[in-house]
Structures are given as structure tokens and as C-alpha cells.
Amino acid sequence: MNAPYNTISSALNKSLIIATVAFILVVLYIAQLLMGSPWIGLQLQTTPENRGLIVKAVKHPELSGHIKAGERIDAIKSGKLPYMLLDNRALVDDPDNYPVLQEYNAAMQYNAALYARLTAAPEITVKTSTGREISFKPLVSRSLFSLSPNFWISNFTALVGLLFAAAIWAYRRQDLTTRLLFACGLFFAIASTVSAIYGSRGLAMNPDWYAFLIAINHLAMPMVAYSLLALVLIYPHRLVPFPVVVICLLIPVVLWLNTLAQWTDLPFHTFYLGMMLAFLGGIPPSIQQWRLSKHKPLERAALMWMLLSIYIASGCEIFLYLVPTIFGHAPALPLWAAQLIFLPLYIGFIMGVFRYRLFDVERWWLLSWHWVLSGLLIIGIDLLLVSVLHLQALGALSVAMILVAWLYFPLRQWLWRHLGQTPEAHLENHIHDFIKIFLGAKQQDDFKQHWLTLLQQVFSASSVEIAGGVIASPKIGEQGMNLLIPGINGDYHIDLYGKHHSSRLFSKQDITLAATLNELATHTKTLQQAKEQGANLERNRIMRDLHDDVGANLVSMIYRAHDKAETELARETLTLLRETIYTLDDKAVTRLSLAIAKWRQETQQRCLAADVCLEWEVGQIPSLHELDARQLVNLGRVLRETLTNALKHAQPKHFSARFWEQAGKLHILLAHDGNVTSPQKWIEGKGIPGMRTRIHELHGEIDWALTDRLETRLSVPLHRKTGDENHA
Structure with a gap:
């Protein structure tokens, strides 16, 4: 019986082991290549004026007494190659940040020129901002610990993403949903790894390797975005046929070929437009999936978790990294930080889709969207003010926060009140009903x-x-x-x-x-x-x-x-x-049939004594109905009072009583042919109000009508039955 489970578990373990070992070998090989590349032994950082590079730390033993942290290096030369001015392009995380192919190519050529000066001769010369020239030999190797933390963080995110992709694929290999998740995780791992390589290159790296790694990233990142778009199109409801999914996955290939062959520049941003379109294109199918899952809570819970993961992860990536770049500003986060933010949400997305243990998901989903939307609005307005009105960064941030606080939050609260927030259950909302039930119930069944x-x-x-x-x-x-x-x-x-x-x-x-x-x-x-x-x-x-x-x-x-x-x-x-x-x-309870028989005996005795003809009829009444003590006494006294009034005031020749059950109520019709006036002309004493009170105590109704005879009509609920009938 455990064979299927053991098979899946074995496949899962093998997939995780193979993926882990393969990835570790790849990372170690990459680290070895980086450690064997020429390195000047300086940790550098960019300058606000984009002129030269600031020395952050000195790791080269020959330079410890010649260059100090905080100095600026303006140029570098070696051999017969002349001085080359240094600027922030040498330390850019990703050349994809440049919006057009011309600027991208210039960055690639800049890296090639720097790499040529690092390898043209055994010794290089740098010029500081004070005009000092310092010559030294680059280190032919570097220690493993000299690699930046960014390298290890990016590779860690890549490893976890790869492991989840392998685990999902091993769990359901034939399912299209898991294949898309596998593609998403695999390409995410590839993109994180290659960006970790060229992000830790130091001052420059081999131009061929640089171009190769960036080309891989040009394919991997759009594949992540369009795999998620394809997932939204088919999960939990398949909104499109399979060929549309294939076309969706071919779009990144076309975008990749465009950057590889450099056919044309795309609007806004050649490298990031495709991912922006994937993000926006997923919104309509997400809304449709939400509508189709309206009355399916388990399905909706999984869908909410999926949308939470996709749009928060993608939203942070786009609004904190891509959008500032499109507007010509530096990203709000370094590339490794954007990957680190993306990863936990990706893990949560995988777990949410396949486990459904999401009992707090709705509140988290709503609160998370409030938080994310507030932050994204502040960032978006800040970028708009800086780009359009050319405000200073601090002033733009202040204005953005004021606008969001004064406009967005009141609007959000109004929408929250009027557009269908489902109220949570609270004890105070039901305390009145609670007290009413416990104080009003007379019987255990009630x-x-x-x-x-x-x-x-x-x-x-x-x-x-x-x-x-x-x-x-x-x-x-x-x-x-x-x-x-x-x-x-x-x-x-x-x-x-x-x-x-x-x-x-x-x-x-x-x-x-x-x-x-x-x-x-x-x-x-x-x-x-x-x-x-x-x-x-x-x-x-x-x-x-x-x-x-x-x-x-x-x-x-x-x-x-x-x-x-x-x-x-x-x-x-x-x-x-x-x-x-x-x-x-x-x-105390009495069977209804016995009560009617008792009433008949008493009524018959009184009618015989008064020389009145009695007509007694019992209709369809279940024999096992019961009356409690109050019902028995009140009905008996109303029957007795009705006969007393007839004998005392009307001198009838005939008196009739009819009993039947209908819709859970006992109906009684009492009538006589005595001399009476219309009930509307009666001057009530104590008898009529007394009868009315007794019937109302039983939650029943009573009235009188004069036709060819005087009729007394009453009905009371029959809410008690014997145990035998309950089990019948």
C-alpha cells in the first residue's frame, strides 16, 4: 500500500541529491575561476559624480602603505596601453540596466578595455585624484573569502530555488503546472547564479565570459516572468488552450534573440519591457481565476496564496529594481537583495499551491496587499516627482508620503467599507442572541x-x-x-x-x-x-x-x-x-389521543346533563403526538369555558368539536347553534380574555366567527413528540 508513496519519496530524494551535488560542483568551479582571475586587490565603490572609484578597503599586501581607504583612483594603464579613465560603469551590477543597445554595447566595450589593461602586462599603474601614480602587480589569485557576500547570497537563493524546482518536478512530473513551476525555479536559479558570477568580477572580467553569462541571464529572467504568466493562465482553471501556453513560453526566446542579434531597441527599455508586459498581462487572467473560484474555498485559498506570492515578489522586483532603472535612476535595491526578497515568497508560493494549510491566508493576504500597495505608491509617486518635477530626493519622498497618507489611506478605508469586506465573526455581535437562547430554551432539545x-x-x-x-x-x-x-x-x-x-x-x-x-x-x-x-x-x-x-x-x-x-x-x-x-x-406529558378522549368524556357528560346533542370528530392526528402539562390544562380549560358559555348564555341544541393536525399545529373547531349575537358586539368579561390569554401562552391563535352557528377556532403548535416517533 505504501509503494506509490515510497516511489515518489525516492524520486524526490534522488532529485534533491542530484540537484544539490550538481549545483555545489558548479559553484565551486565558478569560485575557482573567479579566484584564478587577475585581481588588483582593492575593494572599490562608485562615486556620486561618476568620476573615478573610491577605495573602500586595501587587500593587496604591496599597496597597504601606498593607498589608503577613501582615496579616489581616476585612471588605470598597463604596458603600451594608455591611461583609461575609471567611472561607475566598472562596478555596475548588471549592464542590462542600460535601456538601449548602444549604451549596453558601450558598457561591454568598457569592460573589455579594462580587462585588456589588467592582462596586457605583468604590472599595472593607477593614478589617484591627487595625481600620484602607483605601479604594482595584480594578484594572480584570490582567496575564497575575498569573494563578496553578494556572491554567496545570490548562490544561496539560486540553490534554494533549484531545490524547490526539483522537488516539485519530482512530485508530479507529468503535470503541466509542476512543469511550469520547475521552469520558473530552474531559470530563477540560473539567473541568480550567473548574476552572482559577473557581479563578483572585481574591476573587470574576460569579455567572452562576460558576454556569455549576460546572454544566459537575458533568457533566464524573462523565462521566470513568462512561466509565472503561463501558470496564471492554467491554474486553477485552464483559461487558454495548450498552444497559447507554448506561445507564452516562446516570447522570452524571441526577446532573447532580439538582444543577442541586436535587431532593434524596444520602447521604454530594451531588456526590461518584456518582464513588465508579463507582469501586467497576468492581471486580467488573475481576476478571472478569482471569479471562477468564488464558491470553492479550498481552491480560492490556494489561488490567493499563489497570487500573493507572484504579485508581491514580482511587484517588489519591478517597482524596486526595474521601474527606477526605466526612469533613469539607480535601482532602489542591489540585484542580490532583489533576489533575496523574491526567494521567500517563491517558497511560500510553492507551499501554498500544494499543501493548502492556509487557515490565516486571507488576513495575511489582505494586510500584505495593503502594506505592499502603500509602499509601492510611495515609491512610484517619489519617482514621478523626481523625474517630472525634478524635486530633490528627500523633498520628493516627503511629498509622496503626504499624498499617500492624505489620499490613498482614506480612499482605501472607504473602499474597504463599501466594496464588500466580509466581516469576521465576533462574540460581541451575537451576545444578545446567545443570552436569548440560553435563557429561553425550556427543554434540552430546544x-x-x-x-x-x-x-x-x-x-x-x-x-x-x-x-x-x-x-x-x-x-x-x-x-x-x-x-x-x-x-x-x-x-x-x-x-x-x-x-x-x-x-x-x-x-x-x-x-x-x-x-x-x-x-x-x-x-x-x-x-x-x-x-x-x-x-x-x-x-x-x-x-x-x-x-x-x-x-x-x-x-x-x-x-x-x-x-x-x-x-x-x-x-x-x-x-x-x-x-x-x-x-x-x-x-409531565400526555399523549394527545388520550387527552382528546378525556375531553370528550367530560364534554359528553355535561351535554347529556343539559340535553344537548354532541358531535365529536377527530381528523388526521398522529397517534404519538404529546402535550405538555401547560398545553393539556390550557386547552382543556378553553374547551370547558367554551361549553360553559354556550350552555349558560345560548341554550344550544347541538354542540360540535372537531380536531385535526396540519403543518405541525393542532387545530380545534368548536361550534354550537345557540342564540348569540355577533362577536363584534360582545362585551367581554373575564371568560373571553382568559381564553385568549391561555391560548397565547401556548403561542397559538384563537378567534370567533358567526355564520349559521357560532364558531370558536383555535390552533396551537405541536412541538413535542415521543421518542418512538422521532426514530420512526
């Missing part, structure tokens, strides 16, 4: 149903179910689709599915909220049970006192009565007392 309704409302869950099994604390299941909550005083747990109607995943904040709600509910339920226990004890005491004392006295009155009227009054009073005692027992 409480459980209300509790489920509240949880579904708090989290806007698509569904809520009761599942068997006890869990100790809330937890997330099915990669964020389910939230499992312990039951309250029961051997069950609650399963919430689909947060915000299946448009989002449950998060750690939801676990915390569910735990708080559950703990509060448990304590409240315990207090409620203690209160009910005390009330039950007091109720039982009152029931005993009424039964033992008042009941005993009424029985004595029955036997001591002097005439039939007193005896009947005492019997009726004893019956009412028993009903009152019965209503105090909130656990």
Missing part, C-alpha cells in the same frame, strides 16, 4: 436546536450537523472546510461546514471564538441547570403542600357537604386544584 442555529449564524456556515463522538476542544477538519465543536453535556460534537457559505476557510481565530463560545455555553448551561434544580425543588414543595393540605381539605368538604350543589362545587374545585398541580410538573 436548547440544542437553538445552539446549532446560533453557531451556524455566527460562522455563516453552509450546514451544521450533530455527529457522534466526543472531542475535547474545537478543531479544524478537511483542510479548513469543517469546524468541529464539542457538544455541551452530551456524547456528541457539532460539525460546521463551509464558512461564509463555503466562500472561505475556517481559521485559527475561528477555533478561538468557538472555544470561547463553547466554554461560555457550558458554564451558562451549568448555571441554568442549577437554577432549574432549585426551581424544581421549590415547585415540588408547593405541589406537596397543595396536594396534602388543600387537597385534603377539599376532600373533607365533599363528604361534609349538605346538598348536591355544594358537593359538585367542591368536586370541581378539587379537579381544578389537581390540574393546577399538574401544570407545575414541567416534565
